[in-house]
Amino acid sequence: MVEPEISEVHQVSAGPERGEGPAWKAGVLRRFHIPEALMVLGVVLIVAFAVLWARQGHEDAGLPAAVQPTPFPTAAPPTPTPTPPPTETPVPGAPATVALPTIPRSTPAVATPAPATSPPTRIVIPAINLDAPVVEVGWKVVERDGQTTTEWEVADYAAGFHI
CATH class of the missing domain: 1.20.5 (Single alpha-helices involved in coiled-coils or other helix-helix interfaces)
Structure with missing residues (x-):
């Protein structure tokens, strides 16, 4: 086997050096x-x-050069003599104005219903086809997860009126 001479040996590098290639x-x-x-x-x-x-x-977005005090309203000085009301001067050739008679209007008195003294017994809403009895319901004390709390009762097949 023939050994290569040193001049024929090629160097192998891992990659280009910094600044090269x-x-x-x-x-x-x-x-x-x-x-x-x-x-x-x-x-x-x-x-x-x-x-x-x-x-x-x-440009004017900064602060003002000098802060001015805010003006506040003051009373107008009293007038020494009262001013007479203006008078109408008829214009020649103008048609005369006639005051129209006032017509009394009768507005029907709408009676305000008196507040109910007893609880309701029935609820009727024709628009949604509802006609149900009203039952008085209250609340009860229940215990959940070790804590005492109140809970509203619910009326079965009726509208509930909470008292």
């Missing part, structure tokens, strides 16, 4: 240009919004 440059482009581009885009957007805001005329 197109693979390293492509990685740099991918790794460093995207964040820089996003930062530049952010700066451009901030400047654009600042210009738009300035064009809208927000």
Whole structure:
């Protein structure tokens, strides 16, 4: 077997060294240009919004130069002499105005129903076809999960009137 000479031995490296070859440059482009581009885009957007805001005329948006006291209403000074009411002066050639007679109107008196002194006994609503008796119901004390609480009773097949 023939041994190769040292001049014929090729060195094998794990990859391109920093600063060498197109693979390293492509990685740099991918790794460093995207964040820089996003930062530049952010700066451009901030400047654009600042210009738009300035064009809208927000110069007076700050605090006023001097704070003025809030004016409050004062009473009008009394007039020394009463002013006479204006008088009508007839215009020649104008038709005379005639006051119309007032017609008494009779509005039917709507009687306000007196409040009920006893509880209701029946509920009727024809629009929804409801006709049911009304039963007085109360509440009861129950114990749930070790706690005492109150619960309203429910009327069976009737409308409940809670007292």
